[in-house]
Every structure is written in C-alpha cells, then in structure tokens.
Amino acid sequence: MEHVILVDDAGTPVGTADKSAVHGRDTPLHLAFSCYVFDSRGQFLCTRRASGKRTWPGIWTNSCCGHPQPGETMEGAMLRRLADELGLTPSRWGMVLPDFRYRAVMDNGIVEYEICPVFAAFVDTDPVPDPAEVGDHAWIDWRGFRALVDTGALDISPWCRLQLDGLAHLPAQPRDWPLSEPPARWREPLAPPAAVPTASGGA
Structure with a gap:
C-alpha cells in the first residue's frame, strides 16, 4: 500500500x-515532488498520464511525479519513481524549485493539494514507461514545449503550468540550470513510521 505524508502549512509532517x-x-495538504527529465541533446521528456489515474487522467505533464513514503527522503523518492515509472537512472540531478506548492481542482471536484518541490534530472537512455502510470511520452525541444503551452496548442496539468512560471526565471537552456541539493528539511527521512500517526485521508 502506498501512502502520502500529510503536513501542516509549514511543511511539517503531521x-x-x-x-x-x-x-x-477535501484533499489534505501533503508532500509530493515533480521532476523534469532531459537527455544529452537537451530534449525534454514530456509524458501523458495514464487513463486510469485518479487525478488528471490522460493529460500531458512533466516527466514524473510522485509522493515520498514514510522514512524516505525527497531525493530518494524522486529516484525511485524515475526507475519505477520510466525505467530511468539519471546521471545528474538536483532541485530547481524547492518551495513550489499548489492547489488545483478538477471539473469533477477532486482536489490536488501539495507541497511539491521540483527536480531536474539528466539521462543518457530512453525511457521504458510503466503503462499503468504513463499513457504516452515524447522527447521535445524545451523551447518548443514552452511555445506549445504558451499558445494553447498543448493542454497540460495545472501543476506543470504553474511550475513553468517558476522555471521561466532560470536560464533558457535546461543544461545551464543551477542544480542544488534539497534544503535541509528534505534531506532527512520524512515522517518515520514509528513517529507519525496514521490518518484516514479524504474520500
């Protein structure tokens, strides 16, 4: 069984x-991460969420998202999900938007509400996606991807659209982005199971 770590407004596990x-x-605030994957040519790996996903099924988005598990670091969660969802092991990676958070509501009323730091990762191989997680994928020029989103030609997930606003302040070429270590609060194992009570969550 996969869990999410519930947090207060300051990001402290509760x-x-x-x-x-x-x-x-009425989704409670919880921890997640997003990752943007690039290859040696600087191409961006855009993925489409599988049709069976509960939130935003079938929508194009960033390369990979996920939730850290109790006792896991944020970085460890990102590397685990890259391997599980896409069969990828990055050659280098780092955090680019450590303070990103958002709340979004689907047309059917389902809410996503996350503190969601953003990573960038660079790989030397093509993905082998898990079809339960990824419905389709494409390598695309980063500037071209931004243009498709800006002109409305490509509909993307709400978190990806908001993250693009933050990423716009970084250098134009992703290979030049400053990759930082996660802040201290994300470097320690999150919410050790023995120290954190279990909550029932939403509907």
Missing part, C-alpha cells in the same frame, strides 16, 4: 494517509 483514499473533494 500524519500519513492511504494514497488511494486521500484524493477527494
């Missing part, structure tokens, strides 16, 4: 919840 039950009309 409990855990079953991931399959937590996303509803």
